[in-house]
Amino acid sequence: MAKAHVTTTINGDEYEFLCEPQQSLVDVLRNELRLSGTKEGCSTGDCGACSVMMDGRLVCSCLVLAVEAEGKEVETIEGMGTADDLHPLQKRFLEINGLQCGICTPGILVAAKALLEENDNPTESEIRYWLAGNLCRCTGYDKVIRSVQAAAEDMRKG
Amino acid sequence: MDQVRYEAPNSLDAAVGLLSGSDGMAKIFAGGTDVMVQIHSDLIEPDLIVNVKNIPELTGITHSNGSFTVGAATPVVEMQEHKEFCKTWPGVIEGAELIGSVQVKGRSTIVGNLCNASPAADSVPPCIAAGATVRIVGPNGERQAAVEDIVLGPRKTSLEKGEIIVSTTFPARPPHSGDCYLRLTPRTEMDIAIVGAGVNLTLDDAGTCIAARVSLGAVAPRFLLVKECADALIGSKVDDEALAAMAKAASAAADPISDKRGTKEYRIKTAAVMARRAAEKALERAREN
Numbered sequence: 072m073a074k075a076h077v078t079t080t081i082n083g084d085e086y087e088f089l090c091e092p093q094q095s096l097v098d099v100l101r102n103e104l105r106l107s108g109t110k111e112g113c114s115t116g117d118c119g120a121c122s123v124m125m126d127g128r129l130v131c132s133c134l135v136l137a138v139e140a141e142g143k144e145v146e147t148i149e150g151m152g153t154a155d156d157l158h159p160l161q162k163r164f165l166e167i168n169g170l171q172c173g174i175c176t177p178g179i180l181v182a183a184k185a186l187l188e189e190n191d192n193p194t195e196s197e198i199r200y201w202l203a204g205n206l207c208r209c210t211g212y213d214k215v216i217r218s219v220q221a222a223a224e225d226m227r228k229g
Numbered sequence: 230m231d232q233v234r235y236e237a238p239n240s241l242d243a244a245v246g247l248l249s250g251s252d253g254m255a256k257i258f259a260g261g262t263d264v265m266v267q268i269h270s271d272l273i274e275p276d277l278i279v280n281v282k283n284i285p286e287l288t289g290i291t292h293s294n295g296s297f298t299v300g301a302a303t304p305v306v307e308m309q310e311h312k313e314f315c316k317t318w319p320g321v322i323e324g325a326e327l328i329g330s331v332q333v334k335g336r337s338t339i340v341g342n343l344c345n346a347s348p349a350a351d352s353v354p355p356c357i358a359a360g361a362t363v364r365i366v367g368p369n370g371e372r373q374a375a376v377e378d379i380v381l382g383p384r385k386t387s388l389e390k391g392e393i394i395v396s397t398t399f400p401a402r403p404p405h406s407g408d409c410y411l412r413l414t415p416r417t418e419m420d421i422a423i424v425g426a427g428v429n430l431t432l433d434d435a436g437t438c439i440a441a442r443v444s445l446g447a448v449a450p451r452f453l454l455v456k457e458c459a460d461a462l463i464g465s466k467v468d469d470e471a472l473a474a475m476a477k478a479a480s481a482a483a484d485p486i487s488d489k490r491g492t493k494e495y496r497i498k499t500a501a502v503m504a505r506r507a508a509e510k511a512l513e514r515a516r517e518n
């Protein structure tokens with residue numbers, strides 16, 4: 072079968088791409104569109120490194136077919152902040168060392184942002200449960216949690 | 230893998246036509262949280278992938294005359310957001326919430342959890358306890374089935390070629406009803422059950438149990454609907470004696486294997502513990518409404 076032609080919106084911009092029907096969204100983001108901020112750890116929905124938003128829902132982009140992005144709104148880490156204008160979460164992760172190697176970080180930032188949109192003052196345990204699908208082999212999670220809490224406070228203060 | 234065909238039909242008829250007309254392996258694709266993993270791990274090489282999320286009958290939750298119908302492609306997160314459903318069926322939500330991470334629940338469905346046919350699926354025992362039924366449409370028309378009749382064994386279902394589960398219906402709830410699902414896992418989150426127990430019961434005005442269904446997961450090749458457990462509760466005040474008899478019946482019904490998560494003996498023993506705790510919680514909820 073010929074490649075599928077997909078038109079989608081990513082971080083507010085329209086994108087068109089061709090893909091194989093069984094190709095995952097993370098594969099297309101990284102390898103066709105060169106949006107390599109989103110990481111691929113396990114490809115089986117276990118690590119959360121590939122977390123993106125699709126039509127306002129937090130999903131693992133390794134479990135989404137790229138063809139499903141047709142007509143959808145996708146948000147990735149590239150849409151979160153710029154080098155000169157970091158998102159409060161990004162600022163706090165840098166300051167508090169909420170990351171070490173950084174592989175899990177884009178996914179954690181996207182997931183944490185989704186949490187703070189739902190709940191602007193999450194408890195430690197709410198953060199831990201929300202981020203249970205985001206694995207980190209480096210930090211031991213403590214600084215991740217503290218970074219999210221600090222950013223939440225910044226955002227509440229506006 | 231070569232020549233995979235992807236279709237996203239807008240009607241049930243079109244989907245059934247595609248599935249029954251395909252010669253090779255056809256896969257229904259809703260949440261995709263199992264199918265994507267199987268494709269990635271080369272466990273399956275489908276010739277046809279049918280995305281069913283554009284079919285109206287398969288999406289959303291409807292509520293009429295006290296019963297709820299959940300479209301088969303409705304992600305768990307939409308069930309969690311449905312206040313009335315959560316209030317009526319807290320045990321079903323408890324099971325569905327255990328399907329995976331927030332990311333996974335944004336996509337996964339209870340029907341997918343059922344059709345994946347793992348005997349440890351967390352959302353299935355509470356649906357069986359609830360007395361839920363599924364509507365199935367296929368090349369030979371339409372039929373209804375009880376949830377407990379779908380999974381025949383690990384990776385085996387009673388669905389025929391070309392059949393699709395359209396929705397799950399939860400019956401109207403009499404007053405003084407409560408349900409609960411509890412499971413035991415080595416980790417607190419993101420793990421697979423060693424034992425899962427779903428209990429659903431109804432009391433009369435005097436507090437006597439007049440209906441009960443108890444379902445166990447992960448302790449046999451199939452999900453169990455244990456009549457002996459229900460019999461131990463029905464007619465009682467769900468007192469200590471009835472609960473002990475129910476727990477004993479749960480252990481007696483369990484026929485598990487040993488694996489890295491737990492031994493056979495441990496599963497048999499804890500089946501009683503989980504069933505009892507779930508019944509106590511269901512009772513507490515039944516008394517509140």
Ligand code: FES
Pocket residue numbers: 110111112113114115116117118119120121122131132133134
């Ligand atoms: S790469 Fe998607 S969850 Fe690990």
Ligand code: FES
Pocket residue numbers: 169170171172173174175176206207208209210
């Ligand atoms: S910082 Fe290395 S995996 Fe999280």
